[in-house]
Amino acid sequence: MSTTEPYAPLVAQLFAELPGAGRPAGPGWACGEAREPLSGTWVRVYLQAAAGRVAACRYEVRGCPHTVAALGLLATRLAGQAVAGLDVDPAALARELGAPAAKLGRIFVIQDALRSAALQLNVGCP
Protein backbone atom coordinates (compact mmCIF):
# COMPACT_ATOMS: atom_id res chain seq x y z
CA MET A 1 0.00 0.00 0.00
CA SER A 2 1.45 3.36 -0.96
CA THR A 3 1.44 6.19 1.52
CA THR A 4 -1.28 7.94 -0.49
CA GLU A 5 -3.54 4.92 -0.95
CA PRO A 6 -6.16 4.98 1.80
CA TYR A 7 -6.88 1.25 1.71
CA ALA A 8 -4.84 -1.93 1.35
CA PRO A 9 -5.53 -4.01 -1.78
CA LEU A 10 -7.12 -6.66 0.44
CA VAL A 11 -9.63 -4.11 1.71
CA ALA A 12 -10.45 -3.03 -1.82
CA GLN A 13 -10.92 -6.64 -2.91
CA LEU A 14 -13.17 -7.58 0.01
CA PHE A 15 -15.17 -4.36 -0.36
CA ALA A 16 -15.73 -5.14 -4.04
CA GLU A 17 -16.56 -8.83 -3.61
CA LEU A 18 -18.43 -8.69 -0.27
CA PRO A 19 -18.03 -12.42 0.51
CA GLY A 20 -20.80 -13.64 2.80
CA ALA A 21 -22.73 -10.38 2.74
CA GLY A 22 -26.47 -10.35 3.12
CA ARG A 23 -29.22 -11.62 5.36
CA PRO A 24 -29.51 -15.41 5.15
CA ALA A 25 -32.76 -17.11 4.24
CA GLY A 26 -34.26 -20.03 6.05
CA PRO A 27 -34.27 -21.20 9.65
CA GLY A 28 -31.41 -22.25 11.87
CA TRP A 29 -29.45 -19.01 12.02
CA ALA A 30 -28.38 -17.24 15.18
CA CYS A 31 -27.66 -13.56 15.03
CA GLY A 32 -25.93 -10.90 17.09
CA GLU A 33 -25.97 -7.17 16.62
CA ALA A 34 -23.79 -4.27 17.79
CA ARG A 35 -23.43 -0.61 16.96
CA GLU A 36 -21.22 2.37 17.61
CA PRO A 37 -23.32 5.52 17.54
CA LEU A 38 -20.59 8.11 16.99
CA SER A 39 -19.64 6.82 13.56
CA GLY A 40 -23.00 5.20 12.89
CA THR A 41 -21.34 1.81 12.50
CA TRP A 42 -23.88 -1.03 12.71
CA VAL A 43 -23.14 -4.73 12.36
CA ARG A 44 -25.31 -7.84 12.46
CA VAL A 45 -23.60 -11.24 12.32
CA TYR A 46 -25.49 -14.45 11.47
CA LEU A 47 -24.10 -17.87 12.33
CA GLN A 48 -25.23 -21.33 11.45
CA ALA A 49 -23.76 -24.26 13.34
CA ALA A 50 -23.62 -28.01 12.91
CA ALA A 51 -22.01 -30.55 15.23
CA GLY A 52 -20.59 -27.83 17.44
CA ARG A 53 -18.87 -26.04 14.60
CA VAL A 54 -19.72 -22.97 12.52
CA ALA A 55 -21.28 -24.09 9.27
CA ALA A 56 -21.71 -20.63 7.74
CA CYS A 57 -21.43 -16.95 8.57
CA ARG A 58 -23.33 -14.06 6.99
CA TYR A 59 -23.54 -10.40 7.91
CA GLU A 60 -25.24 -7.09 7.38
CA VAL A 61 -23.29 -3.90 7.89
CA ARG A 62 -23.33 -0.14 7.70
CA GLY A 63 -19.74 0.90 8.16
CA CYS A 64 -16.52 2.09 6.65
CA PRO A 65 -14.58 0.06 4.07
CA HIS A 66 -12.34 -1.41 6.78
CA THR A 67 -15.37 -2.62 8.73
CA VAL A 68 -16.98 -4.10 5.64
CA ALA A 69 -13.72 -5.80 4.65
CA ALA A 70 -13.18 -7.16 8.16
CA LEU A 71 -16.60 -8.82 8.06
CA GLY A 72 -15.87 -10.30 4.66
CA LEU A 73 -12.65 -11.75 5.97
CA LEU A 74 -14.42 -13.11 9.00
CA ALA A 75 -17.17 -14.70 6.93
CA THR A 76 -14.62 -16.60 4.88
CA ARG A 77 -12.72 -17.85 7.93
CA LEU A 78 -15.27 -18.79 10.54
CA ALA A 79 -16.66 -21.86 8.81
CA GLY A 80 -15.36 -24.97 10.54
CA GLN A 81 -14.35 -23.25 13.75
CA ALA A 82 -15.61 -24.63 17.06
CA VAL A 83 -18.59 -22.74 18.41
CA ALA A 84 -17.26 -23.03 21.93
CA GLY A 85 -15.02 -20.08 22.60
CA LEU A 86 -15.74 -18.53 19.18
CA ASP A 87 -14.08 -15.13 19.02
CA VAL A 88 -12.03 -12.78 16.89
CA ASP A 89 -8.90 -10.76 17.65
CA PRO A 90 -9.78 -7.20 16.61
CA ALA A 91 -6.20 -5.98 16.74
CA ALA A 92 -4.98 -8.79 14.49
CA LEU A 93 -7.84 -8.21 12.06
CA ALA A 94 -7.09 -4.49 11.95
CA ARG A 95 -3.40 -5.18 11.33
CA GLU A 96 -4.13 -7.60 8.53
CA LEU A 97 -6.30 -5.02 6.79
CA GLY A 98 -3.92 -2.13 7.42
CA ALA A 99 -6.62 -0.25 9.30
CA PRO A 100 -5.40 2.81 11.23
CA ALA A 101 -5.34 2.46 15.00
CA ALA A 102 -8.24 4.84 15.36
CA LYS A 103 -10.43 2.37 13.45
CA LEU A 104 -9.96 -0.35 16.06
CA GLY A 105 -13.15 0.69 17.83
CA ARG A 106 -15.16 -0.21 14.74
CA ILE A 107 -13.56 -3.67 14.59
CA PHE A 108 -14.57 -4.15 18.22
CA VAL A 109 -18.16 -3.64 17.07
CA ILE A 110 -17.71 -6.74 14.92
CA GLN A 111 -16.38 -8.66 17.89
CA ASP A 112 -19.37 -7.62 19.97
CA ALA A 113 -21.79 -8.76 17.28
CA LEU A 114 -19.97 -12.04 16.80
CA ARG A 115 -19.94 -12.82 20.52
CA SER A 116 -23.61 -12.00 20.71
CA ALA A 117 -24.37 -14.28 17.76
CA ALA A 118 -22.34 -17.07 19.30
CA LEU A 119 -24.42 -16.79 22.47
CA GLN A 120 -27.59 -16.93 20.43
CA LEU A 121 -26.68 -20.09 18.59
CA ASN A 122 -29.53 -22.54 18.79
CA VAL A 123 -31.79 -19.83 20.14
CA GLY A 124 -32.63 -18.36 16.74
CA CYS A 125 -32.82 -14.85 15.39
CA PRO A 126 -35.83 -12.72 16.40
Added chain:
Amino acid sequence: MSEPFIYLDYAATTPPDPQVRAAMDECLAAAPGNASSSHVGGRAARERVEAARAEVAALVEAPPEAIVFTSGATEADNLAILGAARGNAARGRHLVSVRTEHRAVLDPLARLAREGFRTTLLTPGRDGLVDPAAVGRACEPGTTLVSVMLVNNEIGVLQDIAAIAAECRRHGALLHVDAAQAAGRVPFTVRGLDADLVSLAAHKIHGPVGVGALYVRREPRPTLVPLSFGGGQEAGLRPGTLPVHQIVGMGTAYALARAALAAEPARLAALRERLWSALRSLPGVHLNGHPTQRAPHILNVSVDGVDGEALLFALGSVALSAGSACNSGHGEPSYVLRALGRDDVLAQASLRFSFGRPTTEAEIDLAAQRVRAAVLRLRALAPA
Protein backbone atom coordinates in the same frame (compact mmCIF):
# COMPACT_ATOMS: atom_id res chain seq x y z
CA MET B 1 -12.13 -2.28 -18.16
CA SER B 2 -11.88 0.46 -15.55
CA GLU B 3 -14.57 3.13 -15.34
CA PRO B 4 -13.75 6.54 -16.82
CA PHE B 5 -12.59 9.07 -14.26
CA ILE B 6 -14.98 11.93 -13.56
CA TYR B 7 -13.65 15.02 -11.81
CA LEU B 8 -16.33 16.82 -9.80
CA ASP B 9 -14.15 18.54 -7.23
CA TYR B 10 -13.71 21.94 -8.86
CA ALA B 11 -14.38 23.72 -5.56
CA ALA B 12 -11.17 22.12 -4.28
CA THR B 13 -9.09 23.07 -7.28
CA THR B 14 -9.37 23.40 -11.04
CA PRO B 15 -6.96 22.48 -13.83
CA PRO B 16 -5.20 25.53 -15.26
CA ASP B 17 -6.75 26.60 -18.54
CA PRO B 18 -4.48 25.93 -21.55
CA GLN B 19 -4.35 29.69 -22.17
CA VAL B 20 -3.19 30.19 -18.58
CA ARG B 21 -0.45 27.61 -19.03
CA ALA B 22 0.61 29.22 -22.29
CA ALA B 23 0.78 32.67 -20.74
CA MET B 24 2.82 31.36 -17.82
CA ASP B 25 5.15 29.45 -20.14
CA GLU B 26 5.71 32.52 -22.24
CA CYS B 27 6.44 34.52 -19.12
CA LEU B 28 8.92 31.97 -17.82
CA ALA B 29 10.69 31.91 -21.18
CA ALA B 30 10.97 35.71 -21.33
CA ALA B 31 14.14 37.63 -20.53
CA PRO B 32 14.82 37.67 -16.79
CA GLY B 33 13.70 40.59 -14.73
CA ASN B 34 12.66 41.32 -11.18
CA ALA B 35 9.49 43.37 -11.29
CA SER B 36 11.13 45.78 -8.83
CA SER B 37 14.18 46.37 -11.06
CA SER B 38 14.47 49.44 -13.22
CA HIS B 39 16.28 47.82 -16.17
CA VAL B 40 14.45 46.70 -19.29
CA GLY B 41 13.83 43.16 -18.03
CA GLY B 42 12.47 44.49 -14.76
CA ARG B 43 10.23 46.97 -16.51
CA ALA B 44 8.86 44.24 -18.76
CA ALA B 45 8.13 42.11 -15.72
CA ARG B 46 6.43 45.06 -14.04
CA GLU B 47 4.28 45.62 -17.12
CA ARG B 48 3.16 41.99 -17.00
CA VAL B 49 2.30 42.29 -13.33
CA GLU B 50 0.32 45.47 -13.84
CA ALA B 51 -1.55 44.02 -16.82
CA ALA B 52 -2.50 41.02 -14.68
CA ARG B 53 -3.49 43.29 -11.80
CA ALA B 54 -5.82 45.14 -14.16
CA GLU B 55 -7.42 41.87 -15.25
CA VAL B 56 -7.96 40.69 -11.67
CA ALA B 57 -9.40 44.07 -10.75
CA ALA B 58 -11.66 44.10 -13.81
CA LEU B 59 -13.45 40.89 -12.82
CA VAL B 60 -14.64 42.46 -9.57
CA GLU B 61 -14.73 46.05 -10.89
CA ALA B 62 -12.08 47.27 -8.49
CA PRO B 63 -9.42 49.89 -9.16
CA PRO B 64 -6.20 48.00 -10.04
CA GLU B 65 -4.26 49.74 -7.29
CA ALA B 66 -6.64 48.15 -4.74
CA ILE B 67 -5.39 44.64 -5.62
CA VAL B 68 -2.57 43.20 -3.48
CA PHE B 69 -1.11 39.93 -4.75
CA THR B 70 -0.58 37.17 -2.20
CA SER B 71 0.29 33.48 -2.28
CA GLY B 72 -3.39 32.54 -2.35
CA ALA B 73 -6.72 33.16 -0.70
CA THR B 74 -5.51 31.68 2.58
CA GLU B 75 -2.80 34.29 2.86
CA ALA B 76 -5.26 36.97 1.74
CA ASP B 77 -7.64 35.89 4.54
CA ASN B 78 -4.80 35.94 7.05
CA LEU B 79 -3.61 39.35 5.92
CA ALA B 80 -7.13 40.75 6.08
CA ILE B 81 -8.03 39.34 9.49
CA LEU B 82 -4.73 39.48 11.35
CA GLY B 83 -3.77 42.72 9.64
CA ALA B 84 -7.06 44.53 10.25
CA ALA B 85 -7.49 43.27 13.81
CA ARG B 86 -3.97 44.25 14.82
CA GLY B 87 -4.06 47.47 12.84
CA ASN B 88 -7.24 48.63 14.53
CA ALA B 89 -6.61 47.24 18.02
CA ALA B 90 -6.58 50.73 19.49
CA ARG B 91 -10.24 51.11 18.46
CA GLY B 92 -11.34 47.77 19.84
CA ARG B 93 -10.56 44.07 20.12
CA HIS B 94 -13.82 42.43 19.18
CA LEU B 95 -14.43 40.55 15.91
CA VAL B 96 -17.48 38.91 14.37
CA SER B 97 -17.59 35.95 12.01
CA VAL B 98 -19.57 32.78 11.30
CA ARG B 99 -19.09 29.15 12.35
CA THR B 100 -19.23 27.98 8.76
CA GLU B 101 -16.31 30.07 7.51
CA HIS B 102 -13.29 28.43 5.93
CA ARG B 103 -10.41 27.43 8.21
CA ALA B 104 -8.39 30.19 6.59
CA VAL B 105 -10.67 32.59 8.46
CA LEU B 106 -11.41 30.63 11.63
CA ASP B 107 -7.79 29.77 12.39
CA PRO B 108 -6.53 33.37 12.24
CA LEU B 109 -9.42 34.30 14.53
CA ALA B 110 -8.32 31.56 16.93
CA ARG B 111 -4.79 32.95 16.72
CA LEU B 112 -6.09 36.41 17.62
CA ALA B 113 -7.89 34.99 20.64
CA ARG B 114 -4.46 34.12 22.01
CA GLU B 115 -3.52 37.78 21.56
CA GLY B 116 -6.45 38.94 23.65
CA PHE B 117 -9.04 39.54 20.94
CA ARG B 118 -12.59 38.27 21.34
CA THR B 119 -14.60 36.77 18.51
CA THR B 120 -18.34 36.25 18.29
CA LEU B 121 -19.03 33.34 15.94
CA LEU B 122 -22.56 33.40 14.58
CA THR B 123 -24.47 30.19 13.88
CA PRO B 124 -26.23 30.32 10.52
CA GLY B 125 -29.76 29.08 9.98
CA ARG B 126 -30.37 25.49 8.95
CA ASP B 127 -30.18 26.71 5.36
CA GLY B 128 -26.65 27.98 5.92
CA LEU B 129 -27.56 31.65 5.61
CA VAL B 130 -26.56 34.30 8.09
CA ASP B 131 -29.20 36.79 9.14
CA PRO B 132 -27.68 40.24 8.48
CA ALA B 133 -29.55 41.58 11.50
CA ALA B 134 -27.75 39.00 13.64
CA VAL B 135 -24.46 40.47 12.46
CA GLY B 136 -25.65 43.86 13.61
CA ARG B 137 -26.74 42.49 16.97
CA ALA B 138 -23.35 40.84 17.45
CA CYS B 139 -21.48 44.09 16.87
CA GLU B 140 -20.34 46.03 19.90
CA PRO B 141 -18.76 49.47 20.28
CA GLY B 142 -15.34 47.78 20.12
CA THR B 143 -16.05 45.63 17.07
CA THR B 144 -13.45 46.44 14.42
CA LEU B 145 -13.91 43.66 11.87
CA VAL B 146 -16.63 41.38 10.53
CA SER B 147 -15.66 38.49 8.25
CA VAL B 148 -18.30 36.63 6.23
CA MET B 149 -17.67 34.58 3.10
CA LEU B 150 -19.64 35.25 -0.07
CA VAL B 151 -19.99 31.61 -1.17
CA ASN B 152 -19.56 28.80 1.32
CA ASN B 153 -16.95 26.36 0.09
CA GLU B 154 -18.79 23.25 1.32
CA ILE B 155 -22.46 23.91 0.69
CA GLY B 156 -22.34 26.74 -1.82
CA VAL B 157 -24.81 29.10 -0.16
CA LEU B 158 -24.58 32.74 -1.14
CA GLN B 159 -24.67 35.23 1.71
CA ASP B 160 -26.37 38.61 1.46
CA ILE B 161 -23.13 40.53 1.81
CA ALA B 162 -24.58 43.92 0.88
CA ALA B 163 -27.05 43.72 3.79
CA ILE B 164 -24.27 42.55 6.11
CA ALA B 165 -22.12 45.46 4.90
CA ALA B 166 -24.90 47.87 5.84
CA GLU B 167 -24.83 46.50 9.38
CA CYS B 168 -21.06 46.89 9.48
CA ARG B 169 -21.30 50.52 8.36
CA ARG B 170 -23.92 51.19 11.02
CA HIS B 171 -21.53 49.90 13.69
CA GLY B 172 -18.31 51.29 12.26
CA ALA B 173 -16.78 47.86 11.65
CA LEU B 174 -14.68 46.86 8.68
CA LEU B 175 -16.01 44.05 6.49
CA HIS B 176 -13.84 41.28 5.09
CA VAL B 177 -15.31 38.87 2.52
CA ASP B 178 -13.67 35.60 1.52
CA ALA B 179 -14.69 35.38 -2.12
CA ALA B 180 -12.39 32.50 -3.06
CA GLN B 181 -15.34 30.37 -4.23
CA ALA B 182 -17.25 33.25 -5.74
CA ALA B 183 -14.90 34.96 -8.15
CA GLY B 184 -15.64 33.89 -11.70
CA ARG B 185 -18.58 31.75 -10.62
CA VAL B 186 -20.93 34.43 -9.33
CA PRO B 187 -21.10 37.91 -10.85
CA PHE B 188 -20.26 40.45 -8.18
CA THR B 189 -18.41 43.72 -7.78
CA VAL B 190 -16.58 45.08 -4.79
CA ARG B 191 -18.81 48.13 -4.99
CA GLY B 192 -21.88 45.91 -4.85
CA LEU B 193 -20.51 44.04 -1.85
CA ASP B 194 -19.49 47.30 -0.19
CA ALA B 195 -16.69 45.37 1.50
CA ASP B 196 -13.40 46.79 2.73
CA LEU B 197 -11.37 43.64 2.12
CA VAL B 198 -12.04 40.80 -0.32
CA SER B 199 -9.96 37.63 -0.66
CA LEU B 200 -9.51 36.12 -4.12
CA ALA B 201 -7.98 32.87 -5.37
CA ALA B 202 -6.59 31.90 -8.77
CA HIS B 203 -6.68 28.12 -8.77
CA LYS B 204 -10.42 27.93 -8.16
CA ILE B 205 -11.08 29.35 -11.63
CA HIS B 206 -8.51 27.59 -13.79
CA GLY B 207 -5.54 29.68 -12.71
CA PRO B 208 -2.39 28.42 -11.02
CA VAL B 209 -2.05 27.33 -7.41
CA GLY B 210 0.21 29.56 -5.34
CA VAL B 211 -1.19 32.99 -6.12
CA GLY B 212 -4.18 34.98 -4.95
CA ALA B 213 -5.05 38.51 -4.07
CA LEU B 214 -6.58 40.74 -1.46
CA TYR B 215 -8.73 43.66 -2.51
CA VAL B 216 -8.14 46.56 -0.13
CA ARG B 217 -10.61 49.43 -0.41
CA ARG B 218 -8.96 52.69 -1.44
CA GLU B 219 -11.32 55.23 0.10
CA PRO B 220 -11.45 54.97 3.04
CA ARG B 221 -8.45 52.69 3.16
CA PRO B 222 -8.53 50.28 6.13
CA THR B 223 -5.49 50.13 8.34
CA LEU B 224 -3.68 46.83 7.87
CA VAL B 225 -0.55 45.59 9.61
CA PRO B 226 1.43 43.38 7.19
CA LEU B 227 2.26 39.79 8.12
CA SER B 228 5.82 39.97 6.82
CA PHE B 229 8.40 42.65 6.26
CA GLY B 230 11.19 43.42 3.81
CA GLY B 231 11.18 44.97 0.36
CA GLY B 232 8.05 47.08 0.45
CA GLN B 233 6.36 45.40 -2.52
CA GLU B 234 2.58 45.50 -2.88
CA ALA B 235 2.34 48.82 -1.00
CA GLY B 236 4.26 47.26 1.87
CA LEU B 237 1.42 44.88 2.61
CA ARG B 238 2.96 41.81 1.02
CA PRO B 239 6.69 42.28 0.58
CA GLY B 240 8.84 39.89 -1.42
CA THR B 241 9.89 39.45 -5.04
CA LEU B 242 6.75 39.14 -7.12
CA PRO B 243 6.17 35.73 -8.77
CA VAL B 244 5.52 37.24 -12.17
CA HIS B 245 4.55 34.03 -13.98
CA GLN B 246 2.06 33.12 -11.22
CA ILE B 247 0.54 36.57 -11.32
CA VAL B 248 0.34 36.45 -15.12
CA GLY B 249 -1.44 33.10 -14.78
CA MET B 250 -3.94 34.59 -12.37
CA GLY B 251 -4.52 37.60 -14.62
CA THR B 252 -5.17 35.34 -17.61
CA ALA B 253 -7.53 33.15 -15.60
CA TYR B 254 -9.48 36.20 -14.43
CA ALA B 255 -9.68 37.57 -17.97
CA LEU B 256 -11.06 34.23 -19.17
CA ALA B 257 -13.50 34.11 -16.28
CA ARG B 258 -14.72 37.61 -17.08
CA ALA B 259 -15.28 36.66 -20.70
CA ALA B 260 -17.29 33.61 -19.60
CA LEU B 261 -19.23 35.33 -16.83
CA ALA B 262 -22.29 36.10 -18.97
CA ALA B 263 -23.01 32.45 -19.75
CA GLU B 264 -20.99 30.13 -17.51
CA PRO B 265 -22.89 30.59 -14.21
CA ALA B 266 -26.18 29.67 -15.89
CA ARG B 267 -24.57 26.62 -17.52
CA LEU B 268 -23.11 25.48 -14.19
CA ALA B 269 -26.45 26.04 -12.44
CA ALA B 270 -28.16 23.87 -15.06
CA LEU B 271 -25.61 21.10 -14.45
CA ARG B 272 -26.15 21.39 -10.70
CA GLU B 273 -29.92 21.13 -11.09
CA ARG B 274 -29.55 18.21 -13.48
CA LEU B 275 -27.53 16.30 -10.89
CA TRP B 276 -29.84 17.25 -8.04
CA SER B 277 -32.89 16.11 -10.04
CA ALA B 278 -31.23 12.75 -10.58
CA LEU B 279 -30.13 12.34 -6.96
CA ARG B 280 -33.35 13.50 -5.33
CA SER B 281 -35.20 10.64 -7.01
CA LEU B 282 -33.44 8.40 -4.50
CA PRO B 283 -35.27 8.36 -1.17
CA GLY B 284 -33.35 9.71 1.79
CA VAL B 285 -31.13 12.16 -0.12
CA HIS B 286 -31.12 15.64 1.43
CA LEU B 287 -29.88 18.91 -0.03
CA ASN B 288 -27.57 20.84 2.28
CA GLY B 289 -27.92 24.59 2.20
CA HIS B 290 -30.50 27.01 0.87
CA PRO B 291 -32.27 25.65 -2.22
CA THR B 292 -32.04 28.82 -4.30
CA GLN B 293 -29.68 31.34 -2.67
CA ARG B 294 -26.58 29.49 -3.75
CA ALA B 295 -23.64 29.53 -6.13
CA PRO B 296 -24.07 27.58 -9.35
CA HIS B 297 -21.06 25.26 -9.08
CA ILE B 298 -21.59 23.45 -5.75
CA LEU B 299 -24.10 20.78 -4.75
CA ASN B 300 -23.89 19.21 -1.30
CA VAL B 301 -26.12 16.32 -0.29
CA SER B 302 -26.45 14.00 2.69
CA VAL B 303 -27.50 10.40 2.20
CA ASP B 304 -29.47 8.37 4.73
CA GLY B 305 -28.57 4.78 5.51
CA VAL B 306 -25.00 4.65 4.27
CA ASP B 307 -21.57 5.23 5.74
CA GLY B 308 -20.01 8.31 4.17
CA GLU B 309 -16.54 6.86 3.87
CA ALA B 310 -17.86 3.68 2.29
CA LEU B 311 -19.91 5.74 -0.15
CA LEU B 312 -16.89 7.78 -1.16
CA PHE B 313 -14.82 4.61 -1.61
CA ALA B 314 -17.57 3.00 -3.66
CA LEU B 315 -17.45 6.05 -5.92
CA GLY B 316 -13.76 5.56 -6.56
CA SER B 317 -13.74 6.81 -10.14
CA VAL B 318 -15.73 9.94 -9.27
CA ALA B 319 -13.50 12.54 -7.67
CA LEU B 320 -15.44 14.60 -5.16
CA SER B 321 -15.28 15.67 -1.54
CA ALA B 322 -16.99 14.05 1.43
CA GLY B 323 -18.47 15.44 4.59
CA SER B 324 -15.51 14.16 6.55
CA ALA B 325 -12.01 12.83 6.12
CA CYS B 326 -12.81 9.51 7.70
CA ASN B 327 -9.90 7.34 6.79
CA SER B 328 -7.90 8.89 9.57
CA GLY B 329 -10.30 6.93 11.71
CA HIS B 330 -11.37 9.99 13.58
CA GLY B 331 -14.34 10.38 11.28
CA GLU B 332 -14.75 13.98 12.32
CA PRO B 333 -17.88 15.19 10.57
CA SER B 334 -17.92 18.46 8.66
CA TYR B 335 -18.17 21.37 11.11
CA VAL B 336 -20.11 23.27 8.45
CA LEU B 337 -22.83 20.62 8.23
CA ARG B 338 -22.94 20.28 11.99
CA ALA B 339 -23.43 24.03 12.29
CA LEU B 340 -26.47 23.59 10.05
CA GLY B 341 -27.88 21.07 12.51
CA ARG B 342 -27.08 17.86 10.64
CA ASP B 343 -26.39 15.00 13.04
CA ASP B 344 -22.92 13.45 12.99
CA VAL B 345 -23.85 10.35 11.02
CA LEU B 346 -25.68 12.28 8.31
CA ALA B 347 -22.93 14.90 8.20
CA GLN B 348 -20.43 12.12 7.58
CA ALA B 349 -22.59 10.66 4.82
CA SER B 350 -22.37 13.82 2.75
CA LEU B 351 -20.96 14.48 -0.68
CA ARG B 352 -19.89 17.76 -2.22
CA PHE B 353 -20.10 17.82 -6.01
CA SER B 354 -18.57 20.83 -7.70
CA PHE B 355 -18.43 21.72 -11.34
CA GLY B 356 -16.11 23.63 -13.62
CA ARG B 357 -15.66 24.77 -17.17
CA PRO B 358 -14.86 21.27 -18.52
CA THR B 359 -17.87 19.60 -16.83
CA THR B 360 -20.37 18.14 -19.29
CA GLU B 361 -23.94 16.88 -19.05
CA ALA B 362 -22.69 13.39 -19.93
CA GLU B 363 -20.36 13.46 -16.90
CA ILE B 364 -23.20 14.59 -14.66
CA ASP B 365 -25.45 11.79 -15.89
CA LEU B 366 -22.72 9.19 -15.44
CA ALA B 367 -21.88 10.47 -11.96
CA ALA B 368 -25.56 10.34 -10.99
CA GLN B 369 -25.78 6.73 -12.19
CA ARG B 370 -22.73 5.78 -10.16
CA VAL B 371 -23.93 7.50 -7.02
CA ARG B 372 -27.29 5.81 -7.36
CA ALA B 373 -25.68 2.40 -7.84
CA ALA B 374 -23.30 2.90 -4.92
CA VAL B 375 -26.05 4.05 -2.55
CA LEU B 376 -28.31 1.14 -3.45
CA ARG B 377 -25.45 -1.34 -3.07
CA LEU B 378 -24.49 -0.03 0.35
CA ARG B 379 -28.09 0.18 1.52
CA ALA B 380 -28.58 -3.43 0.50
CA LEU B 381 -25.82 -4.32 2.96
CA ALA B 382 -27.75 -2.76 5.80
CA PRO B 383 -31.47 -2.85 5.16
CA ALA B 384 -33.35 -0.38 7.30
